[in-house]
Amino acid sequence: MARPTRAQRAAIAQRRADAVELQLAGVDWLTIGRKLAADPTINSDRIAYPQGYGAELYAKGKESPDDAALIRYACKDVQLSLQERHTELGVSVDELRALHHMRLERLFFVAFRRAVKDGDLPAIDRAVRILERDARLLGIDEPTRTELSGPDEGPITVETVTAGELAQLIAATEGEAS
Known part of the structure; x- marks a missing residue:
């Protein structure tokens, strides 16, 4: 050919x-x-x-x-x-992510034009929401750091239990809820 x-x-x-x-x-x-x-x-x-x-x-x-x-x-x-x-x-993103990104770009352009041209506050809000969604999609935003703490801001104690002990804890909790 x-x-x-x-x-x-x-x-x-x-x-x-x-x-x-x-x-x-x-x-x-x-x-x-x-x-x-x-x-x-x-x-x-x-x-x-x-x-x-x-x-x-x-x-x-x-x-x-x-x-x-x-x-x-x-x-x-x-x-x-x-x-x-x-x-x-x-x-290097997968095709689905690229497709959604292109769709968001198209939507953003419409909202952005309306926001800038008319100063339309709902359009500004929409443009910001689209930007936020796109940033999450592309992983641009830094992940939020979350820390868990126990009583009085102290460490959380992790204990291992057997299946029998777990069943007793569940039963005791159900009894308290009644």
Whole structure:
């Protein structure tokens, strides 16, 4: 198979970007596959998508990919696109985290524009909440240190008990609750 031309590479990059956009919008894999198919008879828009799924088959007049293949192509496009974004960002996070991060960025942009443009206090609150959620997702915030102490701020005593002793403690506690 020959190396794709510059125009074909650009069309493939656009197809992958479109696949990610559709996935971000919550579109199911088969619908993405059909929307980005090269063959107009299976393409949901009834057009020949440039460098769409099955483009080589369509160009040779062969049978179009089945639904399972369309789903595989769509999944692969989103996976490759996310891997490229990881490389660009220098971040090694799993795909689900990256997907949620991109969704939060999109939501933040809307809230941020409204907050800055109109000084809308609920939009400011929403933008801050989105930032907080994104920071937790990406592990940016330092974990909160929690210390436990016993009576009078002293150490906690840990004791081992047998199963029988534990049963007696539970029974005694249940008796106190009655």
